[in-house]
Amino acid sequence: MSELEVGGPVALIGAGKMGGALMDGWLALGLPGSQLIVRDPAAPPEISRLIVEHGISLNPEIEALAARRPRIVLLAVKPQMFADVLPSLKPLVAPGTIFVSIAAGISLAGLEALLGAEAEIVRAMPNTPSAVGRGVTALIANAHVDAAAKTHVTALMSAVGEAHWLASEELMDAVTALSGSGPAYIFHMVEAMAEAGAKLGLEPDMAMALARATVAGAGEMLHRSQLPAAKLRQNVTSPGGTTEAALKVLMGEEGLARLMEAAMTAARDRSRELGN
Ligand SMILES: NC(=O)C1=CN([C@@H]2O[C@H](COP(=O)(O)OP(=O)(O)OC[C@H]3O[C@@H](n4cnc5c(N)ncnc54)[C@H](O)[C@@H]3O)[C@@H](O)[C@H]2O)C=CC1
Numbered sequence: 012m013s014e015l016e017v018g019g020p021v022a023l024i025g026a027g028k029m030g031g032a033l034m035d036g037w038l039a040l041g042l043p044g045s046q047l048i049v050r051d052p053a054a055p056p057e058i059s060r061l062i063v064e065h066g067i068s069l070n071p072e073i074e075a076l077a078a079r080r081p082r083i084v085l086l087a088v089k090p091q092m093f094a095d096v097l098p099s100l101k102p103l104v105a106p107g108t109i110f111v112s113i114a115a116g117i118s119l120a121g122l123e124a125l126l127g128a129e130a131e132i133v134r135a136m137p138n139t140p141s142a143v144g145r146g147v148t149a150l151i152a153n154a155h156v157d158a159a160a161k162t163h164v165t166a167l168m169s170a171v172g173e174a175h176w177l178a179s180e181e182l183m184d185a186v187t188a189l190s191g192s193g194p195a196y197i198f199h200m201v202e203a204m205a206e207a208g209a210k211l212g213l214e215p216d217m218a219m220a221l222a223r224a225t226v227a228g229a230g231e232m233l234h235r236s237q238l239p240a241a242k243l244r245q246n247v248t249s250p251g252g253t254t255e256a257a258l259k260v261l262m263g264e265e266g267l268a269r270l271m272e273a274a275m276t277a278a279r280d281r282s283r284e285l286g287n
């Protein structure tokens with residue numbers, strides 16, 4: 012990825028778990044450290060190491076940052092901090108600077124209220140697999156974001172995975188519940204499978220190794236194959252065999268689909284609350 016494709020420097024405000032995952036992904040894909048500027052008073056150690064390694068400008072004064080004319084300012088602090096942090100970033104508001112917020116819940120109108128109605132703003136919902144170039148991000152823009160700006164934001168986010176523009180902002184809460192939080196559901200499934208394996212008599216370390224490799228392998232098949240998930244599932248399920256016995260439990264009335272709907276509804280509702 013070169014400066015040209017993104018249109019100018021990228022400023023990252025908050026380099027924690029998600030901001031750091033994005034930064035990691037961009038650097039791995041060739042964004043030069045000279046094109047990144049980070050503001051974070053307490054970045055985690057592994058991110059601080061990357062900042063030093065790549066000679067990334069850290070915590071410049073706001074005036075110095077404004078003078079660099081960042082093309083994209085990516086807002087990656089906790090949603091609860093937006094009201095404190097965003098007003099201090101107002102000096103960065105300028106034609107041609109796009110603010111990209113990845114905060115769960117905070118609406119375009121809420122962001123405009125904090126940055127000014129003239130600000131060019133995109134709401135994005137990425138996920139942490141962006142760190143390994145396998146993220147997925149949903150996007151929605153306010154009225155000031157033109158086609159060239161959308162192209163640059165798409166380039167930045169699709170550098171670390173897939174990027175999809177949404178038809179309506181309302182969908183962002185559902186996206187947050189599905190793909191934003193989703194990696195955690197899968198990691199928890201690994202924990203649950205390993206725990207169950209240990210209860211069935213496997214050494215805990217062996218159970219975890221098998222669970223991790225199984226989920227990673229299944230994920231890779233989903234990535235590489237054009238087949239629907241249902242077909243991949245059917246290919247494992249021998250009639251009258253072991254998988255069928257397990258799926259009778261998982262796909263029963265009180266099974267995973269119902270549990271997932273309840274879990275994702277809770278995430279969707281929390282996303283709505285965070286915006287209030
Ligand atoms: N963790 C995830 O999987 C995802 C998180 N998000 C969103 O990303 C945002 C950040 O979440 P996480 O990375 O999980 O949180 P985090 O707590 O890991 O990162 C937040 C970072 O902001 C920094 N920070 C605090 N005050 C600051 C300030 N005044 N200026 C600049 N930086 C400051 C903190 O030091 C920390 O490194 C949230 O808005 C969340 O909704 C979105 C998608 C996925």
Ligand SMILES: O=C(O)[C@@H]1CCC=N1
Pocket residue numbers: 115187191192
């Ligand atoms: O848990 C959260 O609120 C953030 C948003 C999506 C994933 N992590």
